[in-house]
Amino acid sequence: xxxxxxxxxxxxxxxxxxxxxxxxxxxxxxxxxxxxxxxxxxxxxxxxxxxxxxxxxxxxxxxxxxxxxxxxxxxxxxxxxxxxxxxxxxxxxxxxxxxxxxxxxxxxxxxxxxxxxxxxxxxxxxxxxxxxxxxxxxxxxxxxxxxxxxxxxxxxxxxxxxxxxxxxxxxxxxxxxxxxxxxxxxxxxxxxxxxxxxxxxxxxxxxxxxxxxxxxxxxxxxxxxxxxxxxxxxxxxxxxxxxxxxxxxxxxxxxxxxxxxxxxxxxxxxxxxxxxxxxxxxxxxxxxxxxxxxxxxxxxxxxxxxxxxxxxxxxxxxxxxxxxxxxxxxxxxxxxxxxxxxxxxxxxxxxxxxxxxxxxxxxxxxxxxxxxxxxxxxxxxxxxxxxxxxxxxxxxxxxxxxxxxxxxxxxxxxxxxxxxxxxxxxxxxxxxxxxxxxxxxxxxxxxxxxxxxxxxxxxxxxxxxxxxxxxxxxxxxxxxxxxxxxxxxxxxxxxxxxxxxxxxxxxxxxxxxxxxxxxxxxxxxxxxxxxxxxxxxxxxxxxxxxxxxxxxxxxxxxxxxxxxxxxxxxxxxxxxxxxxxxxxxxxxxxxxxxxxxxxxxxxxxxxxxxxxxxxxxxxxxxxxxxxxxxxxxxxxxxxxxxxxxxxxxxxxxxxxxxxxxxxxxxxxxxxxxxxxxxxxxxxxxxxxxxxxxxxxxxxxxxxxxxxxxxxxxxxxxxxxxxxxxxxxxxxxxxxxxxxxxxxxxxxxxxxxxxxxxxxxxxxxxxxxxxxxxxxxxxxxxxxxxxxxxxxxxxxxxxxxxxxxxxxxxxxxxxxxxx
Numbered sequence: 001x002x003x004x005x006x007x008x009x010x011x012x013x014x015x016x017x018x019x020x021x022x023x024x025x026x027x028x029x030x031x032x033x034x035x036x037x038x039x040x041x042x043x044x045x046x047x048x049x050x051x052x053x054x055x056x057x058x059x060x061x062x063x064x065x066x067x068x069x070x071x072x073x074x075x076x077x078x079x080x081x082x083x084x085x086x087x088x089x090x091x092x093x094x095x096x097x098x099x100x101x102x103x104x105x106x107x108x109x110x111x112x113x114x115x116x117x118x119x120x121x122x123x124x125x126x127x128x129x130x131x132x133x134x135x136x137x138x139x140x141x142x143x144x145x146x147x148x149x150x151x152x153x154x155x156x157x158x159x160x161x162x163x164x165x166x167x168x169x170x171x172x173x174x175x176x177x178x179x180x181x182x183x184x185x186x187x188x189x190x191x192x193x194x195x196x197x198x199x200x201x202x203x204x205x206x207x208x209x210x211x212x213x214x215x216x217x218x219x220x221x222x223x224x225x226x227x228x229x230x231x232x233x234x235x236x237x238x239x240x241x242x243x244x245x246x247x248x249x250x251x252x253x254x255x256x257x258x259x260x261x262x263x264x265x266x267x268x269x270x271x272x273x274x275x276x277x278x279x280x281x282x283x284x285x286x287x288x289x290x291x292x293x294x295x296x297x298x299x300x301x302x303x304x305x306x307x308x309x310x311x312x313x314x315x316x317x318x319x320x321x322x323x324x325x326x327x328x329x330x331x332x333x334x335x336x337x338x339x340x341x342x343x344x345x346x347x348x349x350x351x352x353x354x355x356x357x358x359x360x361x362x363x364x365x366x367x368x369x370x371x372x373x374x375x376x377x378x379x380x381x382x383x384x385x386x387x388x389x390x391x392x393x394x395x396x397x398x399x400x401x402x403x404x405x406x407x408x409x410x411x412x413x414x415x416x417x418x419x420x421x422x423x424x425x426x427x428x429x430x431x432x433x434x435x436x437x438x439x440x441x442x443x444x445x446x447x448x449x450x451x452x453x454x455x456x457x458x459x460x461x462x463x464x465x466x467x468x469x470x471x472x473x474x475x476x477x478x479x480x481x482x483x484x485x486x487x488x489x490x491x492x493x494x495x496x497x498x499x500x501x502x503x504x505x506x507x508x509x510x511x512x513x514x515x516x517x518x519x520x521x522x523x524x525x526x527x528x529x530x531x532x533x534x535x536x537x538x539x540x541x542x543x544x545x546x547x548x549x550x551x552x553x554x555x556x557x558x559x560x561x562x563x564x565x566x567x568x569x570x571x572x573x574x575x576x577x578x579x580x581x582x583x584x585x586x587x588x589x590x591x592x593x594x595x596x597x598x599x600x601x602x603x604x605x606x607x608x609x610x611x612x613x614x615x616x617x618x619x620x621x622x623x624x625x626x627x628x629x630x631x632x633x634x635x636x637x638x639x640x641x642x643x644x645x646x647x648x649x650x651x652x653x654x655x656x657x658x659x660x661x662x663x664x665x666x667x668x669x670x671x672x673x674x675x676x677x678x679x680x681x682x683x684x685x686x687x688x689x690x691x692x693x694x695x696x697x698x699x700x701x702x703x704x705x706x707x708x709x710x711x712x713x714x715x716x717x718x719x720x721x722x723x724x725x726x727x728x729x730x731x732x733x734x735x736x737x738x739x740x741x742x743x744x745x746x747x748x749x750x751x752x753x754x755x756x757x758x759x760x761x762x763x764x765x766x767x768x769x770x771x772x773x774x775x776x777x778x779x780x781x782x783x784x785x786x787x788x789x790x791x792x793x794x795x796x797x798x799x800x801x802x803x804x805x806x807x808x809x810x811x812x813x814x815x816x817x818x
Contacts, residue, residue, distance in 0.1 A: 145738030149787025217515025241795020648682020
């Protein structure tokens, strides 16, 4: 297969290079625009028009330095028109392009203040819910009515191809191993801890979700399924402006959320702040059935369990910072973030043990409680400098992030015989402190070589220290005694040093991007001993190379039809918690243990696509994952354990289609379809497997723009039954509807939405390949809900791009699981 793919790539490159001889306009008009205070007129609207009839040729926005560029312009006479809120319209003199003058840099442009005071207005332009770009899919969270009253995890689950599994693992188009980033910085969390963090963020504080299945070399190589970047809201308009939102909703129980986002910019200083609070009372029911077999494969006994979960949380999120514009070319910035979550979870469990004929042998009643306190704080210092008008620039980021997670649990269970008499009791309490400290720094430098090519390179270093504790106590006759068989402390240190180089070149209709990233990983882990357990440690040191390549060919001069071929190699390192060898109790008969021998998994990704005006995209891809990491469930005595192992390999071929249409002015339609075929090869315990798997999904969104400020939305997703290593899953589906009305001179919006209207988004299936046992499960998260939300925008507003928010931390945060 790899030989065939290599041959296809070689043939495609040859084909594309031959086609690259076609001619396309190469004219260029550029310039820089300033306001009355001689500061860059960030996001001023620049329109290039024909001098003869004023027809529009191209439109763009001024960047953070006030610069704008129109390239690939045919010879002719043009004029540049510039508009910005609070300033008079600017019209240039005639600009003539020809063979002797193919490129023109306009003199610096200074805008004059407007002759009348502007009234405060709100942003009324409606962004599309989904935007398709060359290297990513962008989801505009606020453009979806059914995101009203939702949290960040629910908004993410509505993104095309995203599924949130029962353990909090997030998959993209059937593949796990995602790197989750917040404002271009990693979350440093994984699994349930990441899911809980995203639940704490109201969707009203989010701006966009970016899905990048095959990122270029400047991004960390972590994440075999790609990168998801969640961007929070940010304004950059002069003066005071922002937004506020509040919502109330009900699923099984009530929940509320409030958020406030503001920005103040004057002269050289830009200050911003975002705050959100949510109170959530959630519900979950888990049914588990286990059947045990003897050596002759006859039923020996069975076990059924019904568990209820009622987590209640109070979440506060704060983000604030300042940008200082030292000069039109230099910016210094600082960003402070903080999250605090407190809550509890009441978890009653009823279990029944039956004999081979189905008769009741005994029952168990458990009352489990968890109290938790999660705190996260971070600081980012950033610097950017634009050396010249050609695009030569440097950026520097330094980050420090600290997580402090403390959890107390109690497990109180009692077993009863068939007559209802008490048989035995087991009372266990524990406290699980978890502290993570992360330091990281990076720098990126871009160097234009000529008008058609540029070179980018950068370096990064990160240091992670984790301190994981588990203190267990048995309670007998009201006397608390430490349990040394479970008590543990695990210290983990990791240092990753990376460097990359990236080269871009345009050959008329043909574009090429080649990149190479090198990463060295050093690990030092130490499990402290106790009265019964031995002290142990391990050290790892490995270096890997991650090449990337992208080829784009435009089939016509306008670029309406294009072909794209890409390749990338990526890594998924084990989460910190997955390497921790001590056991975490889930209930009387279930537990999770880490695996210190877990190795990173690697993937080679090949993708080919055809695009028509970003309205239709046809895709084909091939992925090969080595040392594939999977959850492995096995039985040891009466206890079922879950941990992660390296299965072997996963090979996948996928085909997909994306439609992004506007059939009529009042109807926008988006559809994402994908089918993939995968094969798993390896060893699950003592069981060799060579298992095929089919995965198919559909996600559609229709948005209807009705009259008098009304709009509505219908969203449907469906995931077909599928198989992944040990697990077989039934189909999942969800229908969401919403209605919105603009009020208060279009400054405010009222939204009413219903999610999972028909209660189809639950998980159920079987766990296979466990010798002597068969397991079924049914998990209902109570997703169906109704939400009412109100949002209000205030201050002077315009369609403003956001300042670079890249932090130095781009891989570690999504791995700091609890």
